[in-house]
Amino acid sequence: MLIALLSILAAALPASARPQSAPIVPDNPYGVNVFLNKEVETWKIDKTLQMIHDANITWIKQEFPWQEIEFKKGYFYDDKWSKSSWDKFDQIVDLADKYGIKIIARVSHPPDWAKATDGSGPLANDSDLADFTNALLDHYAGRINYVQVWNEPNLADEWVPGKAVDPAGYVRMMQAVYPAVKAAHPTAVVLSAPMAITLEGPQLRGNMDDLDYWNGLYSAGIKGLFDVASANAYGLDQPPDAAPGERILNFRRVELLRDIMVQNGDGDRSIWLNEFAWNASPESLSEAEKNYWRHVTEATQARWTVEGVQYARDHWPWAGVISIWYFRQVGDVSDDKAEYYFRMVNPDFTTAPIYDSVQADAMKYPGPVSGGETPTPESAQPTPTEAQPPTATAAPVEPNATSTPALVVTATSATAPVTPTTTVGPTRTVTTVPPATKGTPVSATATVQAGTGTSGGGSNILLFVLGGALVVAGLGGLAYLFVRGRNNPNPSNS
Numbered sequence: 001m002l003i004a005l006l007s008i009l010a011a012a013l014p015a016s017a018r019p020q021s022a023p024i025v026p027d028n029p030y031g032v033n034v035f036l037n038k039e040v041e042t043w044k045i046d047k048t049l050q051m052i053h054d055a056n057i058t059w060i061k062q063e064f065p066w067q068e069i070e071f072k073k074g075y076f077y078d079d080k081w082s083k084s085s086w087d088k089f090d091q092i093v094d095l096a097d098k099y100g101i102k103i104i105a106r107v108s109h110p111p112d113w114a115k116a117t118d119g120s121g122p123l124a125n126d127s128d129l130a131d132f133t134n135a136l137l138d139h140y141a142g143r144i145n146y147v148q149v150w151n152e153p154n155l156a157d158e159w160v161p162g163k164a165v166d167p168a169g170y171v172r173m174m175q176a177v178y179p180a181v182k183a184a185h186p187t188a189v190v191l192s193a194p195m196a197i198t199l200e201g202p203q204l205r206g207n208m209d210d211l212d213y214w215n216g217l218y219s220a221g222i223k224g225l226f227d228v229a230s231a232n233a234y235g236l237d238q239p240p241d242a243a244p245g246e247r248i249l250n251f252r253r254v255e256l257l258r259d260i261m262v263q264n265g266d267g268d269r270s271i272w273l274n275e276f277a278w279n280a281s282p283e284s285l286s287e288a289e290k291n292y293w294r295h296v297t298e299a300t301q302a303r304w305t306v307e308g309v310q311y312a313r314d315h316w317p318w319a320g321v322i323s324i325w326y327f328r329q330v331g332d333v334s335d336d337k338a339e340y341y342f343r344m345v346n347p348d349f350t351t352a353p354i355y356d357s358v359q360a361d362a363m364k365y366p367g368p369v370s371g372g373e374t375p376t377p378e379s380a381q382p383t384p385t386e387a388q389p390p391t392a393t394a395a396p397v398e399p400n401a402t403s404t405p406a407l408v409v410t411a412t413s414a415t416a417p418v419t420p421t422t423t424v425g426p427t428r429t430v431t432t433v434p435p436a437t438k439g440t441p442v443s444a445t446a447t448v449q450a451g452t453g454t455s456g457g458g459s460n461i462l463l464f465v466l467g468g469a470l471v472v473a474g475l476g477g478l479a480y481l482f483v484r485g486r487n488n489p490n491p492s493n494s
Helices: 002-012 042-054 087-098 125-139 165-182 210-220 251-263 296-316 336-342 354-363 458-473
Strands: 029-031 059-063 102-107 146-149 189-191 227-232 270-277 319-324 406-412 422-423 429-431 444-449
Touching: 029 354, 042 087, 059 319, 087 102, 102 125, 125 146, 125 165, 125 422, 165 189, 165 210, 189 227, 210 251, 227 251, 251 270, 270 296, 296 319, 296 354
Parallel strands: 029 059, 029 319, 059 102, 102 146, 146 189, 227 270, 270 319
Antiparallel strands: 406 444, 422 429
16 A cells, blocks of 8 residues: 555656656676577576676676566466466576676566557556566566666557557556556666667658657656666667767667757666667678678677777766677577577577677676686586477567568669668668669669568467477477567567
8 A cells, every 4th residue: 555655646746856866877888688588498598698697798688578477467377387477587587696697677568468459559557567567576576676668669560560659658658667666666777668760750650760759758758757768779880980860870879869868857867778789691691681780790790899888988978788689599580581690699509709709898897707706507408308499490480570571762872872761670670772783873762571570479489399399209298388489689679
């Protein structure tokens, strides 16, 4: 009753009357996005976190999908598998603790029972999200203190598929969540949802330019409803120091968000980079696929990643954790997709050059390695009773994908500088490049139609793994697998 009263009182306060905090800027800026909830075998979770620890990376961004945890209001038990729905996530948190790694918990993907049926918004009652967020913080009291509320609400597919996005709707969501969380957990750090970087307007597929969306948030009253602003920062094919612009998508675009925050009196709020990356697609990919996010060489990816972090530390005193997109995926994105080449570590745990460059740079900051010797992983490989899933061909399921957008771009000249029209879709930044012969003026329109994925792809993987297990082991029993598809990396985003 007391918590409910405090929540009501907090919500009644005007945003400007709520206390403001100083920018939250940790000593070690390095973080990475992970998909540990999709792993089946414990040794892979352990190995992933060990490698993150060894690189002196302090933070991981990990989703806690609401739909996998609360099966009906207040019910956190998986009847199908006769176990607590927290069990899988408890294992992740336990191993993160073992390696001294801090978790930023993303809360999104509502269960069906919580969704609105009238299309007015993603949820029937925003207070249900507040209750779930508090349940997560209660369950991991003293272990998780950072929570991101939702993901990329400036994309229709991440908000209400088929309808235009609604900044005021996200503000209403935060009006329900933020006061309730701060009343129950005063020291919790609430991160806003990051926006997909895009130049699209609502007239095109219902999406909205990220800067326009932030202006809409402030007009609707977002001030005072988050502790840290989240942002995505993709470099595409531009170096970290390339100048920003309202019609340019690059790493320093985040400075334009910062300007909006300062103009609205939020200069004392920090910005944490939710997804930060350059893509290193090889020349062997098709032209359209290779340029989905534009592309650079692996050596350039490795160099610009650490230069980007250093640029932020040198020029942005308000920049906090910088979470690279991404550390390692579980094998559900094939190497003929551009998405694959954001990785620091391959599915088989071999490293890309970016891992070595990040490890070398991160060592100059305090982090988990400085806290003592590297813990011993539970196992370096599967045990005979913990066989790996059989090899087979399955349709790639991209993290958090609900649809993959098509995009039309028109270029007027191949000789003059061209700013491509780019959008981050539910899983990745989409950039099309007009085909042209260097030095020859052209007028061309290029259309890229990517394949589709589903956020419910976990059921397909379940059938695949269970079927393979029966063939390999010759057993009639069932193997537990609770895996979901992940934009949006996003970029997917993640």
